[in-house]
Amino acid sequence: MAQKLIAPSVLAADFANLQRDIEMVNKSGADWFHIDIMDGVFVPNISFGMPVLEAIKKHAEKTIDVHLMIVDPDRYIQTFAALGADNLTVHYEACTHLHRTLQAIKAQGMKAGVALNPHTSVRLLEDVINDIDLVCIMSVNPGFGGQSFIEHTYKKVADLRGIITRNNASTLIEIDGGVSTANAGKLVDAGADVLVAGSFVFKSKTPEETIQELKSIANG
Numbered sequence: 001m002a003q004k005l006i007a008p009s010v011l012a013a014d015f016a017n018l019q020r021d022i023e024m025v026n027k028s029g030a031d032w033f034h035i036d037i038m039d040g041v042f043v044p045n046i047s048f049g050m051p052v053l054e055a056i057k058k059h060a061e062k063t064i065d066v067h068l069m070i071v072d073p074d075r076y077i078q079t080f081a082a083l084g085a086d087n088l089t090v091h092y093e094a095c096t097h098l099h100r101t102l103q104a105i106k107a108q109g110m111k112a113g114v115a116l117n118p119h120t121s122v123r124l125l126e127d128v129i130n131d132i133d134l135v136c137i138m139s140v141n142p143g144f145g146g147q148s149f150i151e152h153t154y155k156k157v158a159d160l161r162g163i164i165t166r167n168n169a170s171t172l173i174e175i176d177g178g179v180s181t182a183n184a185g186k187l188v189d190a191g192a193d194v195l196v197a198g199s200f201v202f203k204s205k206t207p208e209e210t211i212q213e214l215k216s217i218a219n220g
């Protein structure tokens with residue numbers, strides 16, 4: 001079985017010590033850097049933008065997984081490709097022509113992801129599932145770190161796993177929001193491939209060990 005991946009969310013890092021936190025992730029058993037871009041319009045919060053991603057990229061030695069929580073994401077596809085994003089995830093709710101957006105992301109050499117807000121059904125992706133490299137199921141309402149995990153997520157993961165299997169797709173399922181050692185095992189059992197964790201990792205006294213704990217639970 002493929003390895004389950006851990007993606008620390010840099011939103012919860014100490015921005016005054018960003019290089020230190022990036023290097024901690026480099027050294028750890030984590031697989032990806034998860035980068036949240038928020039515009040204050042699609043979500044009620046502004047995180048950081050291109051200069052910060054450029055700085056992260058200088059030190060990061062792992063896959064850069066960018067999650068755009070912005071309106072009209074098509075405007076920035078080229079920009080994020082140029083900044084070195086490996087995966088670019090847009091929100092289903094922010095795209096009028098999702099199929100076109102996915103093709104535009106892939107044309108720039110990136111993996112194409114789609115994120116779903118908690119109220120959005122995974123069934124809406126059935127007709128494009130073979131075009132999606134990664135589905136990010138939001139297990140909190142997007143916009144802020146440190147929120148409580150929404151329990152209904154397990155059912156969404158299992159339903160999406162069914163859609164992927166029925167369509168013989170190779171799409172990864174990523175879970176984002178409130179992930180911890182308390183739910184990691186159950187998420188993987190339901191069908192998750194990638195676990196994003198922000199506060200649980202960076203607010204821990206021993207972040208590197210916390211990443212290892214998540215990784216061990218996720219990989220049984």
Ligand SMILES: O=C(CO)[C@@H](O)[C@H](O)COP(=O)(O)O
Pocket residue numbers: 009011012034036067140141142143144145146147176177178179196197198199200
């Ligand atoms: O996209 C988001 C929040 O909108 C996430 O990536 C958070 O950064 C996850 O943080 P925790 O819930 O793990 O603290």
